[in-house]
Amino acid sequence: MQKKTKSKEKWSAEVTQHSDALDLEANIFESDDPKKIARSLKKSAESSDRRKSGPYRSAMSMLTFYINRAGKNLHEDQKKVLEKAKDELRAIFGRAPQVKQ
Numbered sequence: 001m002q003k004k005t006k007s008k009e010k011w012s013a014e015v016t017q018h019s020d021a022l023d024l025e026a027n028i029f030e031s032d033d034p035k036k037i038a039r040s041l042k043k044s045a046e047s048s049d050r051r052k053s054g055p056y057r058s059a060m061s062m063l064t065f066y067i068n069r070a071g072k073n074l075h076e077d078q079k080k081v082l083e084k085a086k087d088e089l090r091a092i093f094g095r096a097p098q099v100k101q
Helices: 006-019 034-047 055-073 076-092
Strands: none
Touching: 034 055, 034 076, 055 076
8 A cells, every 4th residue: 555645644734725616815813813814814705706605605615624633633712713703703794693502
């Protein structure tokens, strides 16, 4: 069996950096400002002509994808920032806040 040059664990970073749907601001998911993350995702989603769904759904999907793919490697503090960014994204798109149970 031939060894692959890229690790399977790196494919999500490749998707985040070279998305077919959104042109993301460099290192945006590393920001500690949820509003900045949400504004950046909104801008990217609204300016994209390659996305397959609406701007809100594309932006939220990319954020959720990043959170899910980072998994255990995502520091708890940064995960909290990204979860708050979801709330900010909902707010700037005029969507109802998610009901937490």
